[in-house]
Amino acid sequence: NAGVTQTPKFQVLKTGQSMTLQCAQDMNHEYMSWYRQDPGMGLRLIHYSVGAGITDQGEVPNGYNVSRSTTEDFPLRLLSAAPSQTSVYFCASRGNRDRGHMKTEAFFGQGTRLTVV
Amino acid sequence: LAKTTQPISMDSYEGQEVNITCSHNNIATNDYITWYQQFPSQGPRFIIQGYKTKVTNEVASLFIPADRKSSTLSLPRVSLSDTAVYYCLCWKDSSYKLIFGSGTRLLVRP
Numbered sequence: 001n002a003g004v005t006q007t008p009k010f011q012v013l014k015t016g017q018s019m020t021l022q023c024a025q026d027m028n029h030e031y032m033s034w035y036r037q038d039p040g041m042g043l044r045l046i047h048y049s050v051g052a053g054i055t056d057q058g059e060v061p062n063g064y065n066v067s068r069s070t071t072e073d074f075p076l077r078l079l080s081a082a083p084s085q086t087s088v089y090f091c092a093s094r095g096n097r098d099r100g101h102m103k104t105e106a107f108f109g110q111g112t113r114l115t116v117v
Numbered sequence: 118l119a120k121t122t123q124p125i126s127m128d129s130y131e132g133q134e135v136n137i138t139c140s141h142n143n144i145a146t147n148d149y150i151t152w153y154q155q156f157p158s159q160g161p162r163f164i165i166q167g168y169k170t171k172v173t174n175e176v177a178s179l180f181i182p183a184d185r186k187s188s189t190l191s192l193p194r195v196s197l198s199d200t201a202v203y204y205c206l207c208w209k210d211s212s213y214k215l216i217f218g219s220g221t222r223l224l225v226r227p
Contacts, residue, residue, distance in 0.1 A: 108160025
């Protein structure tokens with residue numbers, strides 16, 4: 001059981017480039033989210049999804065797109081990378097209490113460390 | 118979502134009990150209180166959740182007074198490996214979003 005898998009672990013981009021951060025979960029969770037964490041700061045919610053085909057904006061959505069075509073995958077796309085997007089990105093998934101976990105028990109990936117130069 | 122306020126940092130020594138208090142004056146009737154732990158270079162990990170009174174698991178205890186305007190996470194006999202950032206969240210069952218604050222950075226010294 002892999003849990004939440006993020007790829008890549010590290011990435012360096014040039015300003016203006018685009019890329020997709022991948023996130024996959026194998027727990028059949030309905031809810032998935034993307035967060036960014038700047039050095040010494042807490043996590044800020046970028047986008048989230050409550051199921052396949054349904055996404056919504058979080059606290060800091062500008063410059064990012066998401067899609068949820070399957071329950072398992074929730075990729076985050078940077079449209080035109082900027083130095084201000086240098087951060088560590090975490091993907092998380094949550095299920096329903098019916099499946100044995102509390103709804104607030106999110107499972108996080110190991111993160112993607114992104115540097116934009 | 119109720120705003121939470123926690124100390125920015127705390128220091129402790131191995132073997133001591135550590136209590137981290139979170140203030141949530143505007144907590145709603147149907148909000149739960151949830152705590153997460155984050156080690157360096159890792160994603161946060163769920164520790165404990167409560168609604169009122171006291172909850173205990175193998176990792177920590179959570180104390181919530183009757184007015185629910187604050188909560189205290191208690192870590193018994195901390196070790197160096199408990200050095201981490203601890204986040205307090207208020208969350209309602211109907212919400213799809215988990216919003217994290219700045220957390221409390223706990224440093225456990227030998």
